[in-house]
Amino acid sequence: MTLPAQKTPVLDVRPAEFSDGPAIVDMWMTLQRQIDSYPPATFGAADETAQLEKFVTMLEHSMEMESSLILVTTLDDQPVGTLSIYITERSGYADPETALLVSVWVDAEQRRLGIARKMLEMARRWATSQGVISLQVGWHPGNKEADAFWKAQGFTGYEVIAAQRLD
Numbered sequence: 707m708t709l710p711a712q713k714t715p716v717l718d719v720r721p722a723e724f725s726d727g728p729a730i731v732d733m734w735m736t737l738q739r740q741i742d743s744y745p746p747a748t749f750g751a752a753d754e755t756a757q758l759e760k761f762v763t764m765l766e767h768s769m770e771m772e773s774s775l776i777l778v779t780t781l782d783d784q785p786v787g788t789l790s791i792y793i794t795e796r797s798g799y800a801d802p803e804t805a806l807l808v809s810v811w812v813d814a815e816q817r818r819l820g821i822a823r824k825m826l827e828m829a830r831r832w833a834t835s836q837g838v839i840s841l842q843v844g845w846h847p848g849n850k851e852a853d854a855f856w857k858a859q860g861f862t863g864y865e866v867i868a869a870q871r872l873d
């Protein structure tokens with residue numbers, strides 16, 4: 707008896723297209739829920755309808771801007787990861803050309819396969835081609851996966867963002 711040939715999964719890391727929109731917003735919402743699950747809930751309960759609207763608008767703008775790049779990773783054409791990068795300026799320094807990495811997310815079933823690393827490599831190449839000198843990213847101190855990932859990619863913490871409610 708011959709067994710059917712195993713198909714090799716096809717992984718593709720690429721700039722997002724408009725048709726990826728719903729999947730990207732879905733991934734952003736999943737990431738947002740994770741972020742909102744960490745204490746101290748400074749801004750109160752999440753309003754998911756408002757967050758969803760904000761993300762749809764943000765995605766539309768981001769895809770039109772030349773100073774940003776939204777990446778998506780597909781596995782056999784199914785979106786399994788995303789990463790966004792926005793060029794900005796750190797004025798008052800010799801090398802103000804910097805970029806922010808945000809909304810980095812990989813499907814829980816596909817982690818530790820190098821997907822986030824591949825997206826970061828593409829973002830780095832794009833940023834370099836745009837004259838960017840440095841990259842910045844932020845994560846919650848309780849997010850151990852993110853902490854391990856960013857440190858493994860050579861990022862060094864330089865600022866802590868703290869919050870306090872006034873009520």
Ligand SMILES: CC(C)(COP(=O)(O)OP(=O)(O)OC[C@H]1O[C@@H](n2cnc3c(N)ncnc32)[C@H](O)[C@@H]1OP(=O)(O)O)[C@@H](O)C(=O)NCCC(=O)NCCS
Nearest residue numbers: 810811812817818819820821822823845851852854855858
């Ligand atoms: C953080 C995250 C994006 C990493 O994605 P990933 O595709 O699994 O990461 P990679 O496979 O590219 O990891 C590259 C390296 O980072 C480090 N790393 C990543 N995840 C790690 C973990 N959970 N524990 C320890 N090291 C880890 C390792 O050095 C890894 O290399 P190795 O697997 O050869 O040891 C993913 O865990 C995720 O989506 N988490 C939920 C969303 C999130 O927290 N996003 C970050 C917001 S800033």
